[in-house]
Amino acid sequence: MAMIEIKNVSKWYGTFQVLKNCSTEVAKGEVVVVCGPSGSGKSTLIKCVNALEPFEQGDVTVNGISVSDPKTDLPRLRSQIGMVFQHFELFPHMTVMDNLTLAQVRVLGRTREAAAEKAHALLRRVDLEAHAEKFPGQLSGGQQQRVAIARGLAMDPVAMLFDEPTSALDPEMINEVLDVMVELAQEGMTMMVVTHEMGFARKVAKRVIFMDEGEIVEDAPTEDFFGKPRSERAVQFLSKILHH
Amino acid sequence: MFAGFDFDVIHRSLPYLFKEGMTFTLTLTALAMSGGIVFGTLLAMMRLSSFAPLSLLAGGYVNLMRSIPLVLVIFWFYFLVPWIGGWAIGANQPIQVGAFWSSVVTFTLFEAAYYCEIMRAGIQSVPRGQVSAGYALGLNYWQTMGRIVLPQAFRNMTPVLLTQTIILFQDTSLVYVLSITDFLGAAAKVAQRDGRLIEMYLFVALVYFVISFTASYCVRRLQARIAIIR
Numbered sequence: 001m002a003m004i005e006i007k008n009v010s011k012w013y014g015t016f017q018v019l020k021n022c023s024t025e026v027a028k029g030e031v032v033v034v035c036g037p038s039g040s041g042k043s044t045l046i047k048c049v050n051a052l053e054p055f056e057q058g059d060v061t062v063n064g065i066s067v068s069d070p071k072t073d074l075p076r077l078r079s080q081i082g083m084v085f086q087h088f089e090l091f092p093h094m095t096v097m098d099n100l101t102l103a104q105v106r107v108l109g110r111t112r113e114a115a116a117e118k119a120h121a122l123l124r125r126v127d128l129e130a131h132a133e134k135f136p137g138q139l140s141g142g143q144q145q146r147v148a149i150a151r152g153l154a155m156d157p158v159a160m161l162f163d164e165p166t167s168a169l170d171p172e173m174i175n176e177v178l179d180v181m182v183e184l185a186q187e188g189m190t191m192m193v194v195t196h197e198m199g200f201a202r203k204v205a206k207r208v209i210f211m212d213e214g215e216i217v218e219d220a221p222t223e224d225f226f227g228k229p230r231s232e233r234a235v236q237f238l239s240k241i242l243h244h
Numbered sequence: 245m246f247a248g249f250d251f252d253v254i255h256r257s258l259p260y261l262f263k264e265g266m267t268f269t270l271t272l273t274a275l276a277m278s279g280g281i282v283f284g285t286l287l288a289m290m291r292l293s294s295f296a297p298l299s300l301l302a303g304g305y306v307n308l309m310r311s312i313p314l315v316l317v318i319f320w321f322y323f324l325v326p327w328i329g330g331w332a333i334g335a336n337q338p339i340q341v342g343a344f345w346s347s348v349v350t351f352t353l354f355e356a357a358y359y360c361e362i363m364r365a366g367i368q369s370v371p372r373g374q375v376s377a378g379y380a381l382g383l384n385y386w387q388t389m390g391r392i393v394l395p396q397a398f399r400n401m402t403p404v405l406l407t408q409t410i411i412l413f414q415d416t417s418l419v420y421v422l423s424i425t426d427f428l429g430a431a432a433k434v435a436q437r438d439g440r441l442i443e444m445y446l447f448v449a450l451v452y453f454v455i456s457f458t459a460s461y462c463v464r465r466l467q468a469r470i471a472i473i474r
Contacts (some may be wrong), residue, residue, distance in 0.1 A: 052376050079382025089377035093395050102391060103381035155381065 001064070003028045003159050003190045009048055009058035011041075018044050019055065020214040026159070029188040033201040033222075036211035037237060042194045043086075045211065046161050049192065050081045063158050079107045082152025082160040086168050088144040090136035096123070096147050097132045100154050108155065115154070122150040126180055142173030149180055159190040166197055196241055202226060210234045253440045254447045257431075265430030266451075268344070272426065273413045276351035280412070281405065283352060284359025289389065291364055302360070309357035315418055321350040322422055347419045355412050362404050366397030403467040410459050414452060427451070 002025035011019040018041045026032045034042045047053040049060055051067040051074055060067045065077055090099050100119035104110045110118070123129045126146040128139075136144050145165060152160055162181065166174045178200050185191055185204040195201070201208055201222060208225040210218040210233075218225060218234045229235050254261075290302035309317070325346045326338035333339065341349075370393050378388035398405075417428040425433065428448055435444035 047376075050380055052379060075379075075382045075384045077382075078380055081380070083377075083380035085373055085377060087371075087373055089371075089373040091374065091377070091392055093399065103383060106387055106391070107382040151381070 001028065002026065002061075003030075003063060004049055004192060005061045006045070006049070007059050007061075009045070009055050009060060011044060011048070011053065011055040011057075018214050019048070021058070022211075022214075022216050023058075024209055024216060024219050026190060026192050028190055030206045031185045031189075031191045031193065031204050032207045032209060033205040034192065034194045034209045034211060035196060035198075035201070035237070036217075039213075040211040041214040042209075042211045043163050046163050046192055046194050049161055050078045050083060052083075075107065079103065079155050080158050082149075082155060082157035084145070084148050084152055084160065084162045084165045086164040088136070088141070088148045088168075090144055090148055090151070092136050095133050095135055096128070096139070099136065099147060100151050103151075104154055118154055119150070122153050123147075126150050140173060141169045142176045145169065145173075145177045146180055149177070149184075153184075159192065160184065162191065162193040162195065164194050164196075166195065198226075198238075198242060210237065212237070249443055250438075250440055251443055253434065253438050253443055257434045257444075260434065261427065261430050264425050265427035268425060269413070269416050269427040272344075272347055272351060272416045272419070273409065275348045276355055276412060276416070277409045279348070279352035280355035280359045281363075283356035285363045285394065287356060287360035288363035288367055291360065292367060306357045306360050309354055314354060314415060315421060317354050318347070318350050318418055318421060321353070322346050325349055343419070343422050343424045347416075347422065347424065351412065351416065355408070355415075358408055358411075359405065362401050362408060363397060365404075366401035367393055369400045370396045399470070402470065403463050406463045406466070407460070410456050410463070413459075414456060417452070 004026040006022055006024050009019055009022045010017065022041075022045055024032075034046060036042050044053050048055050049062065049067070051060075055068070062077060062081060065072055067074070067077060090096075091102070094102065097116065097119055100122065101112065101115035104115035104118060105112060120129060120132065123132055126149060128143060128146055128150070131139060131143065131147075136147065139147065149160075149165075165181070166177050169177065174197070178197060181191070181193070181200065182204055193200070193205070205222045208218070208220060208222050209216055210220075210225065210229075210231070212233050217231050218229060220230070225234070226238070229238060287302045287306060290298045291306070293299050293302075322343070326341045329339040329341055330337055374392055374396070375388055378392045383391065416426060419426050420429045420432065423429065431444045431448045435441045
């Protein structure tokens with residue numbers, strides 16, 4: 001069964017159509033990479049999955065639950081979908097520990113002790129346990145993004161969304177974040193990742209979705225996408241980002 | 245040049261001026277500040293709401309309050325609050341409110357309009373992504389506001405909120421028009437009783453200046469410290 005199912009989603013900003021009838025799905029345990037030139041709508045598409053961006057037509061279901069159905073308990077559904085942002089979006093006025101426990105306590109109703117235990121385990125996993133009592137501003141970009149991944153995982157999500165997780169990082173910090181993501185993929189986490197890191201896509205993605213001007217132009221198994229892209233636009237895009 | 249003046253009148257009336265007058269002024273300032281910030285923050289959240297009737301209502305209130313002279317508002321509320329209170333509890337007579345609570349209500353409602361605009365800027369100074377991150381974790385609107393947006397908005401706006409409070413502190417002297425014994429009112433009473441207007445008004449101005457100037461200086465120091473932390 002598809003964990004994430006996107007069905008004929010269209011979205012407009014005024015008269016400008018940013019998403020044109022997009023359909024795809026991500027199966028349980030599958031890793032799908034979404035790429036495309038800037039302004040192609042890939043970030044907008046991934047934000048439709050947890051309804052951070054409303055859309056006018058079509059539907060998205062996660063784990064069988066529709067995100068556009070007014071009867072859906074959106075906060076509850078969102079709490080089951082981890083999201084990692086381009087600019088980390090850690091809460092700067094809270095310690096790393098509080099960043100990781102806030103939603104566990106307030107949304108999932110876990111006790112403070114249980115939440116703290118979970119947070120410590122995850123910080124150990126991303127190799128940041130020593131920084132638990134620091135504030136986000138005291139950490140490097142790579143460290144902040146690893147905390148953000150841990151914050152998403154703390155909610156025991158059924159799927160993780162990544163919106164250009166490495167594009168705001170200095171080059172030398174990209175790998176420490178990608179390593180965590182690769183490990184997560186290998187453990188069988190369902191992931192939808194907007195990224196330009198084609199090495200990451202080759203390594204762990206089952207499929208690659210290529211978007212341009214609000215359309216899903218190509219949705220192909222990873223090897224096919226890199227080996228023999230079908231569309232002219234995908235060929236051009238690949239030649240631009242692979243040989244520079 | 246001070247030969248004809250009697251500065252001892254100040255010394256003699258000090259206990260009255262401070263224990264009666266300044267206590268009233270500071271209590272009113274503190275209560276109106278607390279109430280004004282709470283109400284102003286709610287107004288700011290309404291103004292930024294995507295639900296048009298709410299934002300229009302709050303916007304109308306703020307613009308109305310900011311377009312009327314404070315003295316008029318004080319007069320109006322002094323006469324209106326007892327009637328509104330009586331109407332609210334279903335009595336057919338105006339209730340006894342008293343000058344103190346009438347002025348607390350007036351200043352809270354009036355200053356809320358100014359605090360609202362400060363908090364609106366504060367809320368807008370918090371990046372959109374912070375709200376998205378809160379929602380993505382499953383927090384609802386009130387949790388996102390209360391735990392993520394407002395704490396950062398308050399921290400960013402503390403110097404401006406305090407500056408507005410210094411203005412409020414000076415504005416409270418206008419309750420003098422209701423013959424309330426605030427600091428200015430107390431001094432005016434002594435001045436008229438003893439015929440020592442110049443001495444008393446000079447002293448009142450000096451005290452307001454010292455308190456406001458010191459407070460402004462502290463706010464500037466605080467601002468510099470916040471800038472370093474960020």
